[in-house]
Amino acid sequence: MQDIQPLKNWSMIKDTPIAIAGPCSAETEEQLLATCRQIKENIDVSLLRAGIWKPRTRPGSFEGIGEEGLKWFKAVKEELNMPITTEVANAQHVELALKYGVDVLWIGARSTVNPFTIQEIADALKGVDVPVIVKNPINPDLALWMGAIERIYNSGIRNIAALHRGFSSHQKSKYRNEPMWSLAIALKSELPNLPILCDPSHIAGNRDLILPISQKAIDLDFDGLMIETHYDPTNAWSDAAQQVTPERLAEILNTIKIKQSSSDNPEFVHNLEDLRKQIDTIDTEILEALHHRMKVVDKIGEYKRDNNVTVFQADRWIDVFQNRPNQAQKLELNKTFVEQMFKLIHDESIRIQTKVVNTEKSEG
Numbered sequence: 001m002q003d004i005q006p007l008k009n010w011s012m013i014k015d016t017p018i019a020i021a022g023p024c025s026a027e028t029e030e031q032l033l034a035t036c037r038q039i040k041e042n043i044d045v046s047l048l049r050a051g052i053w054k055p056r057t058r059p060g061s062f063e064g065i066g067e068e069g070l071k072w073f074k075a076v077k078e079e080l081n082m083p084i085t086t087e088v089a090n091a092q093h094v095e096l097a098l099k100y101g102v103d104v105l106w107i108g109a110r111s112t113v114n115p116f117t118i119q120e121i122a123d124a125l126k127g128v129d130v131p132v133i134v135k136n137p138i139n140p141d142l143a144l145w146m147g148a149i150e151r152i153y154n155s156g157i158r159n160i161a162a163l164h165r166g167f168s169s170h171q172k173s174k175y176r177n178e179p180m181w182s183l184a185i186a187l188k189s190e191l192p193n194l195p196i197l198c199d200p201s202h203i204a205g206n207r208d209l210i211l212p213i214s215q216k217a218i219d220l221d222f223d224g225l226m227i228e229t230h231y232d233p234t235n236a237w238s239d240a241a242q243q244v245t246p247e248r249l250a251e252i253l254n255t256i257k258i259k260q261s262s263s264d265n266p267e268f269v270h271n272l273e274d275l276r277k278q279i280d281t282i283d284t285e286i287l288e289a290l291h292h293r294m295k296v297v298d299k300i301g302e303y304k305r306d307n308n309v310t311v312f313q314a315d316r317w318i319d320v321f322q323n324r325p326n327q328a329q330k331l332e333l334n335k336t337f338v339e340q341m342f343k344l345i346h347d348e349s350i351r352i353q354t355k356v357v358n359t360e361k362s363e364g
């Protein structure tokens, strides 16, 4: 997928990182038009968004205005001379969105989980030249996210971007959807030329967290942000807690410190190279230390086998698991990080020793 295009090659994009703003849902003609007008008055954004069809967890809440909303959105596009984007979840949505001049389509998290849905959308897109944004699936499954991107790519679309909106989790958290940034980083590592945007509104679930999440995304070299914006957020028909006013949107976008992917400054380049050489040396030392530890683990495994003793030793493990994070804290290392690291090390010790105790003692 080497020929996926950078955002700046999309006809409507002037500069990156981009901002996409607009209401969660188109509610009334007045709400959509007034919100989009106020956005344009306050700040320069690349695309206006509005949900026309809303996938809701349970029936009975507002499920989107439907085709009527596309007529309002088309009027907004013409009045403000700005490109528009909406979510599509089936072939009929694609057909209608294109009929009303929607410039960019996005696929929601609940669609990305379902290969049948994605294939239906991909089939409807054959022969059509429209950029498509693919949100991550609800569950933290990188293959599912990549699979959806591949299906859209296979339909002939080259203007594709991923959108990180966070993942469902059973853990209690301050976020509506866990950011799990490592998954977005993994996607970027698999597909380095794929543009990736962040939706801080859905990660946050509340207005207050939108700024720090946006800054984090920009620090991680994301190519843009999609922020739900409403002229009267508290009375919004959907996602009221996480939408911001157009004034607040402008404040957020003006506060974020934009970083470059790299720098041409020779002093910076030189110093960075120097520090990276130090990291290379330290990493080698870490690997050598791990090699030595596992050799000792292996030896303990042989003793256990010869003396008929179990591999797992709860007392010793509890001791190690309590001591190492405490030692780490004195070295100003993060306790949780060190706990996780030692859990992995212990799993590997158990794997190695299980193999040793199940191997016949070699003669001589």
Ligand SMILES: C=C(O[C@@H]1C=C(C(=O)O)C=C[C@H]1O)C(=O)O
Pocket (backbone or CB within 6 Å): 297, 300, 311, 312, 313, 314, 316, 317, 320, 345, 346, 349, 350, 353
């Ligand atoms: C290495 C041993 O075996 C296992 C591995 C441990 C470790 O990696 O630190 C600790 C306890 C055991 O569950 C041991 O018994 O000391």
